[in-house]
Amino acid sequence: MLAGKHIILGICGGIAAYKSVYLLRLFVKAGAEVQVVITPAGKEFITPVTLSSLSGKPVISEFFTANTGSWNSHVDLGLWADAMVIAPATASTIGKMANGIADNMLVTTYLSAKAPVFIAPAMDLDMFAHPSTQRNLQLLREYGNHIIEPASGELASHLVGKGRMEEPENILKAVEEFFAQGQDLAGLKIMVTAGPTREKIDPVRYIGNYSSGKMGYAIAEECAVRGAEVTLISGPVSIKARHHRINVVYVESAQEMHDAAVSAFPGCDAAVMCAAVADYAVENYAAHKIKREHDEVPVIRLRKNPDIAAALGAMKRKGQLLVGFALETDNGVANATEKLHRKHLDFIVLNSPNEPGAGFMTDTNRVTIIDRDGASREYELKDKRLVARDIIDVMKEMME
Ligand code: PMT
Numbered sequence: 068m069l070a071g072k073h074i075i076l077g078i079c080g081g082i083a084a085y086k087s088v089y090l091l092r093l094f095v096k097a098g099a100e101v102q103v104v105i106t107p108a109g110k111e112f113i114t115p116v117t118l119s120s121l122s123g124k125p126v127i128s129e130f131f132t133a134n135t136g137s138w139n140s141h142v143d144l145g146l147w148a149d150a151m152v153i154a155p156a157t158a159s160t161i162g163k164m165a166n167g168i169a170d171n172m173l174v175t176t177y178l179s180a181k182a183p184v185f186i187a188p189a190m191d192l193d194m195f196a197h198p199s200t201q202r203n204l205q206l207l208r209e210y211g212n213h214i215i216e217p218a219s220g221e222l223a224s225h226l227v228g229k230g231r232m233e234e235p236e237n238i239l240k241a242v243e244e245f246f247a248q249g250q251d252l253a254g255l256k257i258m259v260t261a262g263p264t265r266e267k268i269d270p271v272r273y274i275g276n277y278s279s280g281k282m283g284y285a286i287a288e289e290c291a292v293r294g295a296e297v298t299l300i301s302g303p304v305s306i307k308a309r310h311h312r313i314n315v316v317y318v319e320s321a322q323e324m325h326d327a328a329v330s331a332f333p334g335c336d337a338a339v340m341c342a343a344v345a346d347y348a349v350e351n352y353a354a355h356k357i358k359r360e361h362d363e364v365p366v367i368r369l370r371k372n373p374d375i376a377a378a379l380g381a382m383k384r385k386g387q388l389l390v391g392f393a394l395e396t397d398n399g400v401a402n403a404t405e406k407l408h409r410k411h412l413d414f415i416v417l418n419s420p421n422e423p424g425a426g427f428m429t430d431t432n433r434v435t436i437i438d439r440d441g442a443s444r445e446y447e448l449k450d451k452r453l454v455a456r457d458i459i460d461v462m463k464e465m466m467e
Pocket of ligand 1: 260262277278279280281282283321340341342343344345346372373374375376377390391392393394395406418426427428429
């Protein structure tokens, strides 16, 4: 599974650093090429000599190599990697990663990495349970990183609780499982739209919606991991695409998303329209901030935005597959089916903003997939990454 894969192994300063040696051996045995990046504190726990002997590469810790003065490029490293695994990840490094404090080579490389990132925390139980650590881990989860939960057991302090770094075999398994999905989309070009759009009212206000981008980004990541080249057209979101095969085109308004999608679609084999697009734009945009002091309450006039999915449906050529979403509060199946046919989609993914754990912002979703023959498949509530897998499995099935 990992043969030929490029893995950055990030090691922080914690007693569990000794386990990273085993993890490094496991990665190398699995056929991966491993570049170790260690924090200055990490070197207090494990020597670079041990690590470089096992990886066959000099260990990177500083921005510059002392004897030659040559620069270690975190950008190149970030692009080189198929995965970055930070094990052990200390509370301090987790905090820096969550808040973008790039004061060492490991965090700088993390911020430049486009590949999926796996984080295996290791620390004392009270540090792990502290609200700031939990908040930082939640932030990292929201940014799309994979957190490999620590186990419970005896800790370096001799206290017993949650904070032991997961065993190297299980970390290897988590990374292998991620890649196990195969490369069944290799050679395909897929476009995904994600997130909300914003329609400006004046220079400081806009009409928007609650889309976080999580569903669309999960779909883009699923496609990239399975080997596709992905163009992700994204509205403004706070999460980051984590794969080097994802090319993100950032847009703001529905018109900008339309223009980007219409230009990318002809070169694609398939498109998944997951963005929550504003149906209306503001016709009377105010070039200056609207003042509260006016006697009259301002009137915002709206005009229809282009329907992006329908535009792509009209230009779709034979062999291209177009997938839409339907976010419905009532009459879900009937409304979704109407959209499926009107927009010339190949299938539509129905979800509801009213259902707990589904729709906007949540990490989970519950969807029903409806195809042009009226056949529907209902799925249970699950993580958006797994929902993405179900959708892409159906897409792949239809392409065969
Ligand atoms: O981003 P998250 O927080 O993870 O939330 C995910 C989600 C709820 C946004 C997502 O699962 C979802 O349902 N996306 C579609 C939302 C939507 O706009 O649905 P709709 O029923 O209004 O639109 C139907 C389809 O037409 C969609 O594929 C939409 O992208 C597309 N559309 C809509 C309007 C428009 N002007 N152009 C479009 O292309």
